[in-house]
Amino acid sequence: MTSRRILFARFGQAGAMVILPGLLLAACGEQPPAASPPKAPETGKAEPAKPVAVASTAVPAPTAATSGTPKPGGTLKIALYQEPGNLNPYLNVQTAGNVVRNTIFGGMVRPNEKGEYVPDLAKEVPTTKNGLVSADGRTVTYKLRQDVKWHDGKPFTAKDVKFTYDVIMDPANPVTSRLGYRDIESFTMKDDYTFEVRFKTFFAPFISLFGAILPAHSFEGKTAIEKSDFNRKPIGTGPYKFVEWASGDHITVTKNQDYYVKGKPYLDQVIFRITPSREVGIAQLKTGEVDVVWNLIEAQIPEFDGDKEIDVWAKPGVGVERLVLNFSAPTGDKAGDPTTKHPVLSDPKVREAIEFGINKKLIVDKLLYGKTTVGTSPLSTGWAAPAIPASEFSPDKARKLLEDAGWRAGPDGTRIKDGVKASLTYQTTSGDKLRELAQQVVQEMLKEVGIALEIKNIPSASLLGTWADGAPRAKGTFDINMWTTNPGIDPHFHLFSYFHSSQIPTEANKGEGQNYSRLKDETVDKSLDEAGSTPDLDKRKAAFERAVKALTASRAHIFLYNRLDVDGARKYVMGRTHNPWDNLAWDLENWWLNK
Amino acid sequence: MSGQPGSWSASEHRSRHRLLASSGLAAPSPGRPIGLWGLAWRRFRRHRMALVGMVILLVLASASLLATWISPYSPIKTSLVEMLDRPSPIHPMGTDELGRDLLTRILHGGRVSLAVGFLAVALAVSIGSTVGAIAGFYGGWVDNLLMRLVDFMIALPSIFVLILLATIYGTNPVTLVLVIGGLRWMGTARQVRGAFLSLREREFVEAARCLGAPPSRIILRHLLPNAIGPIIVASTLGISGAILTESSLSYLGLGIQPPMASWGNMLRNAQDQMVRAPWTAVFPGLMIFLTVMAVNSIGDGLRDALDPRKVE
Numbered sequence: 001m002t003s004r005r006i007l008f009a010r011f012g013q014a015g016a017m018v019i020l021p022g023l024l025l026a027a028c029g030e031q032p033p034a035a036s037p038p039k040a041p042e043t044g045k046a047e048p049a050k051p052v053a054v055a056s057t058a059v060p061a062p063t064a065a066t067s068g069t070p071k072p073g074g075t076l077k078i079a080l081y082q083e084p085g086n087l088n089p090y091l092n093v094q095t096a097g098n099v100v101r102n103t104i105f106g107g108m109v110r111p112n113e114k115g116e117y118v119p120d121l122a123k124e125v126p127t128t129k130n131g132l133v134s135a136d137g138r139t140v141t142y143k144l145r146q147d148v149k150w151h152d153g154k155p156f157t158a159k160d161v162k163f164t165y166d167v168i169m170d171p172a173n174p175v176t177s178r179l180g181y182r183d184i185e186s187f188t189m190k191d192d193y194t195f196e197v198r199f200k201t202f203f204a205p206f207i208s209l210f211g212a213i214l215p216a217h218s219f220e221g222k223t224a225i226e227k228s229d230f231n232r233k234p235i236g237t238g239p240y241k242f243v244e245w246a247s248g249d250h251i252t253v254t255k256n257q258d259y260y261v262k263g264k265p266y267l268d269q270v271i272f273r274i275t276p277s278r279e280v281g282i283a284q285l286k287t288g289e290v291d292v293v294w295n296l297i298e299a300q301i302p303e304f305d306g307d308k309e310i311d312v313w314a315k316p317g318v319g320v321e322r323l324v325l326n327f328s329a330p331t332g333d334k335a336g337d338p339t340t341k342h343p344v345l346s347d348p349k350v351r352e353a354i355e356f357g358i359n360k361k362l363i364v365d366k367l368l369y370g371k372t373t374v375g376t377s378p379l380s381t382g383w384a385a386p387a388i389p390a391s392e393f394s395p396d397k398a399r400k401l402l403e404d405a406g407w408r409a410g411p412d413g414t415r416i417k418d419g420v421k422a423s424l425t426y427q428t429t430s431g432d433k434l435r436e437l438a439q440q441v442v443q444e445m446l447k448e449v450g451i452a453l454e455i456k457n458i459p460s461a462s463l464l465g466t467w468a469d470g471a472p473r474a475k476g477t478f479d480i481n482m483w484t485t486n487p488g489i490d491p492h493f494h495l496f497s498y499f500h501s502s503q504i505p506t507e508a509n510k511g512e513g514q515n516y517s518r519l520k521d522e523t524v525d526k527s528l529d530e531a532g533s534t535p536d537l538d539k540r541k542a543a544f545e546r547a548v549k550a551l552t553a554s555r556a557h558i559f560l561y562n563r564l565d566v567d568g569a570r571k572y573v574m575g576r577t578h579n580p581w582d583n584l585a586w587d588l589e590n591w592w593l594n595k
Numbered sequence: 596m597s598g599q600p601g602s603w604s605a606s607e608h609r610s611r612h613r614l615l616a617s618s619g620l621a622a623p624s625p626g627r628p629i630g631l632w633g634l635a636w637r638r639f640r641r642h643r644m645a646l647v648g649m650v651i652l653l654v655l656a657s658a659s660l661l662a663t664w665i666s667p668y669s670p671i672k673t674s675l676v677e678m679l680d681r682p683s684p685i686h687p688m689g690t691d692e693l694g695r696d697l698l699t700r701i702l703h704g705g706r707v708s709l710a711v712g713f714l715a716v717a718l719a720v721s722i723g724s725t726v727g728a729i730a731g732f733y734g735g736w737v738d739n740l741l742m743r744l745v746d747f748m749i750a751l752p753s754i755f756v757l758i759l760l761a762t763i764y765g766t767n768p769v770t771l772v773l774v775i776g777g778l779r780w781m782g783t784a785r786q787v788r789g790a791f792l793s794l795r796e797r798e799f800v801e802a803a804r805c806l807g808a809p810p811s812r813i814i815l816r817h818l819l820p821n822a823i824g825p826i827i828v829a830s831t832l833g834i835s836g837a838i839l840t841e842s843s844l845s846y847l848g849l850g851i852q853p854p855m856a857s858w859g860n861m862l863r864n865a866q867d868q869m870v871r872a873p874w875t876a877v878f879p880g881l882m883i884f885l886t887v888m889a890v891n892s893i894g895d896g897l898r899d900a901l902d903p904r905k906v907e
Binding site: 299300302303305362366430433436437439440441443444454455456457 | 671672673675678692693766850852853854864867868870871
């Protein structure tokens with residue numbers, strides 16, 4: 001019972017742990033497609049770190065499969081279809097590396113499954129309310145837990161954090177990103193368990209920094225770490241200790257007996273099996289050779305239909321599949337110039353008709369097995385996500401809108417206005433079956449209302465390329481694109497980059513920014529400017545809400561459905577909670593085997 | 596083949612050549628001379644497998660051409676309530692992952708696949724034969740130059756070329772034919788060149804030359820018919836390859852774009868549902884198999900029929 005209470009404790013407990021919806025957080029990595037320039041370090045994302053069993057009252061049960069009392073012990077095998085290059089949080093760029101690393105390292109704070117920050121190595125999450133963040137948001141103080149030990153038994157102190165900061169800033173290290181760290185003016189150690197960071201200017205997602213801490217003593221204070229053995233034999237503060245790495249075969253971690261949450265982790269050992277592909281992982285899951293297979297795609301869900309021994313963990317993630325509409329002229333000398341107008345899509349009635357014409361629910365029910373929700377906004381979940389009602393499916397309204405706007409049915413059923421045909425190209429990444437199916441359904445639905453779509457898919461590298469690549473979305477030489485992207489816990493960079501008028505890629509700015517739609521909306525601009533300039537969470541939240549309402553009304557993007565995070569596991573794997581903001585292994589200390 | 600001299604060439608030459616050319620082929624029949632093609636047809640008819648192949652191909656091709664009239668369904672209209680239905684009297688081949696009648700899509704897909712397959716191969720064989728013939732006939736630096744071109748084309752990573760073309764020109768059946776044909780002619784070129792190299796030293800070629808026949812005539816009338824074997828073999832093998840290339844091209848975005856069907860992209864889409872809905876893979880696969888078999892046996896028959904050295 002005690003262990004169970006601890007397990008539950010982290011979920012409720014507003015008072016102690018929940019934390020202001022994470023102050024801000026960096027735009028974390030996008031889905032494979034699109035890359036937002038102000039991308040937070042993969043590392044800055046959600047770090048390892050374990051729950052703080054502060055709480056007292058046990059609260060509502062988590063959604064995870066937690067039937068019965070956790071049984072300690074056992075070995076869990078997880079199939080990864082990628083082999084990490086290294087396990088250093090600041091050098092690793094692979095998602096599989098993040099999974100393994102998540103079990104070994106701890107950081108200051110981390111996001112929970114609701115997108116709220118909870119303390120890990122810090123005693124509490126710094127906010128303006130508890131006085132750990134100054135009124136101007138530029139000074140942040142962290143107080144550290146004093147009961148944390150490194151895997152080799154040495155105590156964890158603020159010196160380690162300072163060392164980690166020095167490693168990140170050492171120009172000799174090819175770290176994945178210095179975003180935010182380079183805005184730090186000063187790093188002051190107040191004592192062994194307190195430090196203060198002062199930023200040159202307000203950095204909205206400051207809370208995402210220090211997501212993983214390196215042990216100073218392992219490097220004897222040398223901050224040039226690129227060539228260190230440590231990167232393949234890491235020492236951390238997380239629930240599991242690194243044991244061995246057999247290249248091409250497996251990585252093994254074992255229970256950290258000194259983990260600061262008593263009674264955790266439950267498992268004795270976790271083996272990450274490296275498989276050549278997802279398919280091999282699925283096959284091994286079916287034979288029972290592995291217990292969990294990490295990171296599947298939506299189309300693989302039916303492979304487990306009727307399998308009595310396997311659970312498919314499919315939950316909406318933070319990525320939103322959307323249609324991206326081009327407001328500017330797609331052809332001609334001034335193609336993509338925000339001063340030009342798209343012959344069809346610049347008409348707001350047409351854009352509205354497109355949304356009315358698409359039966360998103362049907363796509364979700366039939367093509368995504370009803371396991372996700374329809375897309376309504378760029379922020380599908382998280383502290384800043386406003387409630388935007390799902391769009392109505394009404395071909396009649398769509399037709400009426402088009403009629404009223406002067407688009408009359410032509411001889412082949414496609415509408416025409418002033419000699420311009422409502423005929424548009426519709427592009428996504430080629431070879432993606434789910435997308436191709438969705439495209440054909442959308443194409444047919446819009447045909448019903450008199451808008452013709454021509455599918456012209458191109459390889460993802462071309463579709464999602466940059467200005468320098470001449471990608472259609474960057475150059476504005478497209479009608480409708482379809483892809484997924486996702487915001488960070490702090491959605492500022494994401495919204496700013498995709499919807500602020502200063503972020504339209506042009507010759508002048510060499511294609512900076514991701515406002516591919518060429519949206520220019522005063523409300524969006526003003527709201528985002530405001531959200532980016534204040535540390536006051538309530539104000540920011542309200543500003544984001546205004547921005548999201550305005551941009552969804554503009555239909556620069558039409559949100560189809562929320563992408564699923566899919567993993568597969570044998571039914572006896574218990575205790576896991578889905579966290580859209582972090583990877584599979586974020587709560588591995590809670591997992592146990594019911595067999 | 597009436598035996599009337601053509602207007603473009605001296606009649607004297609022509610008749611002499613006919614005599615020479617046909618002398619080895621068949622004993623002059625008592626009645627009207629039946630000529631090379633008539634003779635070939637006579638032999639072809641006796642090749643049972645070839646006839647079967649031809650019938651299959653004709654059935655497939657005409658059914659595809661008449662698809663719109665044969666099937667009551669639309670090949671692109673989706674019906675999500677009927678997703679992946681088993682074969683039944685209403686849908687003899689079942690339905691696909693968007694609830695469309697599979698038979699209808701196979702018929703419509705046949706148009707694309709057969710057209711792309713045959714046209715691409717026709718293009719490849721034309722380019723290949725021309726290059727091979729010129730290289731083999733003239734030899735020397737011409738041969739060198741053309742064969743280096745062939746080497747270059749073979750060495751060229753075709754994936755790279757395909758992606759490039761997809762990005763620049765977009766995709767439709769015409770570009771597909773051009774791309775597949777344009778990247779698959781090198782084998783034919785080498786084979787034809789090889790055949791020409793040995794044939795051009797033969798006596799009948801020398802005789803033609805002595806009679807003053809221009810190179811074009813020697814190539815077209817004397818060498819090419821004798822090299823028809825390798826060309827036919829290359830074409831028949833090429834058709835299956837071209838149909839399958841079309842399907843793999845959809846991975847690169849250069850294939851037939853949805854919702855248009857081709858046997859290749861139907862087969863590809865069936866891959867991950869083969870266990871749940873085997874019919875979605877079996878039928879398009881069967882069509883490709885039948886076509887390839889039919890074309891191959893026709894090729895067999897044609898090669899025998901056209902072989903000038905074949906003695907009955």
